Amino acid sequence: MTGLLIAVFAFFWLHTLLWLIRSYIERHELRKKGIYVYPAKNPKVIYRRFSWLGKLLHLAMMFSFLGLVLTGSPLKFSEAPWAKGVINFLGGPMAAGHIHRWCAIITFAYFGVGVLWILYYLFLKPTGENFFQKLFGPDSLFPRWKDVQDVKAMFKWFFMKGEKPRFDRWTYWEKFDFLAVFWGMFAIGLSGLMLWQPQFFARFFPGWLFNIATIVHSDEALLAAGFIFTVHFFNTHLRPEKFPMDPVIFTGIVPGYIMEEERPLQYERLKSKGKLEELETKYPRVWEEALGHLLGMTGLSIGILCIFLIAWGFIYGG
Numbered sequence: 001m002t003g004l005l006i007a008v009f010a011f012f013w014l015h016t017l018l019w020l021i022r023s024y025i026e027r028h029e030l031r032k033k034g035i036y037v038y039p040a041k042n043p044k045v046i047y048r049r050f051s052w053l054g055k056l057l058h059l060a061m062m063f064s065f066l067g068l069v070l071t072g073s074p075l076k077f078s079e080a081p082w083a084k085g086v087i088n089f090l091g092g093p094m095a096a097g098h099i100h101r102w103c104a105i106i107t108f109a110y111f112g113v114g115v116l117w118i119l120y121y122l123f124l125k126p127t128g129e130n131f132f133q134k135l136f137g138p139d140s141l142f143p144r145w146k147d148v149q150d151v152k153a154m155f156k157w158f159f160m161k162g163e164k165p166r167f168d169r170w171t172y173w174e175k176f177d178f179l180a181v182f183w184g185m186f187a188i189g190l191s192g193l194m195l196w197q198p199q200f201f202a203r204f205f206p207g208w209l210f211n212i213a214t215i216v217h218s219d220e221a222l223l224a225a226g227f228i229f230t231v232h233f234f235n236t237h238l239r240p241e242k243f244p245m246d247p248v249i250f251t252g253i254v255p256g257y258i259m260e261e262e263r264p265l266q267y268e269r270l271k272s273k274g275k276l277e278e279l280e281t282k283y284p285r286v287w288e289e290a291l292g293h294l295l296g297m298t299g300l301s302i303g304i305l306c307i308f309l310i311a312w313g314f315i316y317g318g
Contacts, residue, residue, distance in 0.1 A: 001219040008223060012231040015173075018158035023240040025160075045256035047279040049248055053117065058249050060110040061181075062299050067103035069225045069306050071096045076218055077313030086309070104192055111185050138168040138269065141179070147172040168265040173235050184224050191217035222310070229307040237300060245300055250292030251284045 050058075071090060074083040090096040122134050129137060136144050149165070150172050156162035170178075191213035194201045198210060237245040248254050260267050270276040284292070 001215060001223075005219060005223050005226075009226065012227065015154075016231055016234045018155070019239060020234070022158045022160070027240050046253050046281055046283050047256060047259055047276075048252060048281045049254045049259075049279075050252040052252070053113075055249060055252050057110050057114060059295070060106055062295075064103040064106040064110070065224075065228065066299060066302050066306070067099055068107070068221070070302070071100040071103070072221055073225070073306065073309060073313070076222065077310070077316070080309070080313040080316045082309055082312060101196065104189075104196070107185075108189065111181065111189075114181075138170075138266065141170055141175050143172070143175055143179070147175060166264045168263060168269065173231075177232055177235075180224070180227070184220065187216055187220040188224065191220070225306060225310060229303040233300065233303060237296070245293070245296045247289070247292040247296050250295050251289060253281060253284060 070086065074080075074086045074096070077083055087093055087096050090099060122131060127134065134140060135142050146168075150167065153162060153165035154172075157164045194205070194210060194213040195217060202210075236242065236249075267276070270279065283289075
């Protein structure tokens, strides 16, 4: 578990640092030329990026994940000065335990819905493609060889040795985020179930396995929290192109000029097939946009607070 923590954070924190530096250089060069917005052919066109189901699943994931971190961190860093205050704020140990378990139930629920949607897409949804075309196609979140090429191209771009890779509907870091949920569900979810219902699982498993479950649950949760609140937050919201946040997952829409710039392969592919117009939609109403920003900034703020408390817990030695 320690090796996994070190390897994941070493790669992605380096990736984040290089991206931050390169983005500032690029934006500085553009602004020197008087360019503040990427040129666009259709700046007024709005496209639908996420369906209502995608937005709902993300909201369930966001709220349950924040709840799990807020209620779990005081246990891992129980000796830290802030641990008792956080537990008391949540209503005490019993209330925090109930919140943690309800958030776990929500987590299993959205994971189940997501798996059902994947099965429906692969086997039942009529798209004119076979199973393998769906699985390895541009609309799939399953990794493919192009993602490896994009990683290489991205690092070349970081060091100004090449052009930025041209992305399709999903980038390699978005696929990593998505697939990490599956690893987390087996590592955190199964170990959490064992610790939640020890009497039941003790009928099948030896006692020493519960000690392993405790370590796995704690360390994997730390990995997930650290990754989401640093790498994911930067990739999605805090990099210079998006700062202070990207509301697309809450509003579900993306302006045409952003789609052209960030996902040119998807834009060109859909345009060549005459399907781009099918994604055209209207800009969200003012209360929808405001609600999206409120939800996003609330999640960001809580996440940044959590990573600060976690870092404090490590420094304090709790």
